[in-house]
Amino acid sequence: xxxxxxxxxxxxxxxxxxxxxxxxxxxxxxxxxxxxxxxxxxxxxxxxxxxxxxxxxxxxxxxxxxxxxxxxxxxxxxxxxxxxxxxxxxxxxxxxxxxxxxxxxxxxxxxxxxxxxxxxxxxxxxx
Numbered sequence: 249x250x251x252x253x254x255x256x257x258x259x260x261x262x263x264x265x266x267x268x269x270x271x272x273x274x275x276x277x278x279x280x281x282x283x284x285x286x287x288x289x290x291x292x293x294x295x296x297x298x299x300x301x302x303x304x305x306x307x308x309x310x311x312x313x314x315x316x317x318x319x320x321x322x323x324x325x326x327x328x329x330x331x332x333x334x335x336x337x338x339x340x341x342x343x344x345x346x347x348x349x350x351x352x353x354x355x356x357x358x359x360x361x362x363x364x365x366x367x368x369x370x371x372x373x374x375x
Contacts, residue, residue: 249354249357250349250351251349251351251364252346252347252348252350253345253346253347253348253349254347254361255361255362256275256276257272257274257275258272258275258346259272259273259342259345261341261342266323267303267319267321267323268319268342269317269319269320270317270318270320270341270342271315272287272316272317273315274314276314277314278359279352279356279359280311280314283350284311284316286348286351287307287316287350288307291348292307292320295345295347295348296320296323296341296344300323301320301341302321302322302323303323304321305318306318320341323341
């Protein structure tokens, strides 16, 4: 089934100068391999176009904890205190990644968090 990253993980972030750090943490260990497969540097680059992240993106895998950590260089318009773009801060960047869609096996449905599309594809149900 296709779900949003928000259904299988949460994020934490930090800002330092013109660099943002985003950790994506799987809710359950069963979700981590699917997150790891879907959330590549290329996927992050697609989420944050060249206007939002002008520098490199580095992915660090923390397999033992079920965490992917991304360092986004040139992501804050020169730094939080120098930027006029109020929505470029790390929290906004971390929230945006949660819209990514990925595939997970149907048998993991009971572990999903938040509202999910029904099998018919209309409306939402809470699991």
